[in-house]
Amino acid sequence: MDLLLDVNVAVDSCVGRKPWCESVDLAIAKCLAEGGRLWLYAGSVQTLDYVVRRALQRARSPAAKPLSAKQLAHQSKSLLKVFAEDKHWLAALAGEGPVFDSPDPEDEQLLHALDRFAPGSIKLLTRDEVLLKDHRDRCVSPEAFCQQPATQTGMGFIDLKTQQDALRPQLEQGIHRVLHHGQYILGPEVTELEQRLAAYTGAQHCITAASGTDALLISLMALGIGPGDEVITTPFTFVATVEVIVLVGATPVFVDIEPGTCNINAALIEAKISDNTKAIMPVSLYGQPADMDEINAIAARHGHLPVIEDAAQSFGAEYKGHKSGNLSTIGCTSFFPSKPLGGYGDGGAIFTSDDALAQACREIRVHGQSARYIHGRIGIGGRMDSLQCAVVLANLERFEQDIAQRQAVARRYHALIQKKTGGKTDDKAHEATGPGQVFTGRKAATAEAITVLPWPAPDRTSVFAQYSLRVQHRDDVQAKLKAAGVPTAVHYPMPMNQQPAYAHLCCPECTPVAAATAEQIMSLPMHPHLTEVEQRRIVDALVATEGTTRLETD
Numbered sequence: 195m196d197l198l199l200d201v202n203v204a205v206d207s208c209v210g211r212k213p214w215c216e217s218v219d220l221a222i223a224k225c226l227a228e229g230g231r232l233w234l235y236a237g238s239v240q241t242l243d244y245v246v247r248r249a250l251q252r253a254r255s256p257a258a259k260p261l262s263a264k265q266l267a268h269q270s271k272s273l274l275k276v277f278a279e280d281k282h283w284l285a286a287l288a289g290e291g292p293v294f295d296s297p298d299p300e301d302e303q304l305l306h307a308l309d310r311f312a313p314g315s316i317k318l319l320t321r322d323e324v325l326l327k328d329h330r331d332r333c334v335s336p337e338a339f340c341q342q343p344a345t346q347t348g349m350g351f352i353d354l355k356t357q358q359d360a361l362r363p364q365l366e367q368g369i370h371r372v373l374h375h376g377q378y379i380l381g382p383e384v385t386e387l388e389q390r391l392a393a394y395t396g397a398q399h400c401i402t403a404a405s406g407t408d409a410l411l412i413s414l415m416a417l418g419i420g421p422g423d424e425v426i427t428t429p430f431t432f433v434a435t436v437e438v439i440v441l442v443g444a445t446p447v448f449v450d451i452e453p454g455t456c457n458i459n460a461a462l463i464e465a466k467i468s469d470n471t472k473a474i475m476p477v478s479l480y481g482q483p484a485d486m487d488e489i490n491a492i493a494a495r496h497g498h499l500p501v502i503e504d505a506a507q508s509f510g511a512e513y514k515g516h517k518s519g520n521l522s523t524i525g526c527t528s529f530f531p532s533k534p535l536g537g538y539g540d541g542g543a544i545f546t547s548d549d550a551l552a553q554a555c556r557e558i559r560v561h562g563q564s565a566r567y568i569h570g571r572i573g574i575g576g577r578m579d580s581l582q583c584a585v586v587l588a589n590l591e592r593f594e595q596d597i598a599q600r601q602a603v604a605r606r607y608h609a610l611i612q613k614k615t616g617g618k619t620d621d622k623a624h625e626a627t628g629p630g631q632v633f634t635g636r637k638a639a640t641a642e643a644i645t646v647l648p649w650p651a652p653d654r655t656s657v658f659a660q661y662s663l664r665v666q667h668r669d670d671v672q673a674k675l676k677a678a679g680v681p682t683a684v685h686y687p688m689p690m691n692q693q694p695a696y697a698h699l700c701c702p703e704c705t706p707v708a709a710a711t712a713e714q715i716m717s718l719p720m721h722p723h724l725t726e727v728e729q730r731r732i733v734d735a736l737v738a739t740e741g742t743t744r745l746e747t748d
């Protein structure tokens with residue numbers, strides 16, 4: 195549970211005001227220990243400063259010479275600066291201005307501000323008797339809060355909250371700027387994001403789109419792919435990759451995956467190329483680029499087929515020193531909130547260094563419009579709006595740091611699982627096409643039960659959109675991890691060529707590795723803010739779970 199600090203308790207703690215500061219500090223410590231956040235209302239800054247000064251003057255012994263106004267101002271500001279460091283600022287919103295009908299406008303503002311939070315997720319910490327009496331459900335005294343049973347926040351599969359906390363000033367400023375300039379469609383944020391992302395990837399052009407799915411769809415349309423055409427892709431992906439091929443009227447042709455990376459197996463592509471093949475669409479799954487050089491070489495040998503990289507999960511990753519998204523004719527990514535670079539809604543982007551393709555994508559994105567109300571081609575309403583671009587621009591500020599933290603989390607998982615299962619040194623870690631490292635060793639009972647995917651080869655990096663591994667008896671493992679408070683997910687439980695809508699296109703036996711992977715793959719919680727303590731808990735539960743599973747099935 196979060197706490198919004200009323201001015202009186204904030205000042206108690208800030209200046210160590212006796213006798214109240216003790217219980218306030220205990221309440222603050224309890225809130226933080228339980229994973230809650232402490233908020234200060236940004237509209238209260240002046241009152242805080244005023245009350246701190248008064249408290250400082252009163253705390254002096256009557257014999258002491260009173261502090262000068264200048265000294266007081268200086269002391270108050272330094273104390274408040276330190277005090278605010280581990281607190282979050284809660285913006286004062288327009289609706290919290292007209293509170294003059296209230297007997298206490300300032301209290302009224304704080305009560306209003308609480309309404310922004312999910313019900314029951316925050317309380318106003320105060321020792322104001324009137325507030326405590328009149329708003330018992332929303333206010334709590336430090337003493338009463340300390341008496342409450344602990345409410346440990348559960349572990350999340352992803353954590354967008356911590357990210358938001360870290361970037362709140364940039365997010366709020368970006369969003370409010372859009373509200374004020376009013377260019378909601380194709381506003382300055384859209385251009386800025388496109389320029390920043392083009393520079394980031396090294397591609398000549400970046401065209402944002404309403405979603406990752408639309409980015410893929412627009413790309414296929416720009417390439418003129420349609421009925422009678424075939425597009426080679428992987429069955430082991432999110433449905434959007436395959437959906438867009440069918441939407442333009444073309445036929446997906448599925449090629450099996452590598453067991454180690456779960457990406458399309460480049461060695462199997464050539465056998466599937468026909469006269470009708472018009473593009474190859476690899477997916478850089480879980481954050482790791484597919485073997486793009488191999489795929490580009492095959493495409494070049496077959497009449498320079500265009501290659502579209504679905505980089506929805508791999509944006510930020512590198513392949514031989516180049517950024518994912520800029521590894522082939524076209525790259526597409528997604529800013530779905532849970533992706534490594536996400537927004538707070540739908541969004542996506544297309545990357546290309548081909549001027550004509552870029553122009554075509556820009557026109558298709560706006561109903562095929564080449565000039566105002568002149569529609570030279572068939573298009574869609576596929577723009578990303580200025581507000582979403584503002585959110586992604588804010589998140590971009592921490593993106594490199596996020597990637598480094600994701601990689602550190604993945605490395606820790608790798609090491610922890612290896613240690614817990616008594617595995618040997620991971621010396622074949624980068625044999626990316628192999629089945630992954632099966633940990634064997636002391637705990638023979640778990641030997642074939644947990645298989646981590648090999649660490650990315652030295653010529654590429656992963657942004658670990660997911661940390662996925664293989665487990666036997668997945669349903670049992672997931673159920674027991676859930677009981678231990680560890681959320682898991684499956685990416686993906688059914689290859690596309692087994693899905694009801696697409697099953698007629700190819701049989702599961704044609705892609706046996708994808709079929710087998712879908713039975714065993716499981717993803718552990720993954721986000722940049724996962725702590726080592728949490729990871730130990732997860733791996734302990736995973737390994738323990740495995741032992742029990744074995745006993746049950748033996």
Ligand SMILES: *Cc1c(COP(=O)(O)O)cnc(C)c1O
Binds near residue numbers: 542
């Ligand atoms: C998320 C995702 C998409 C679709 O992106 P949206 O922005 O949700 O439309 C496409 N392909 C893959 C591999 C994805 O993970």
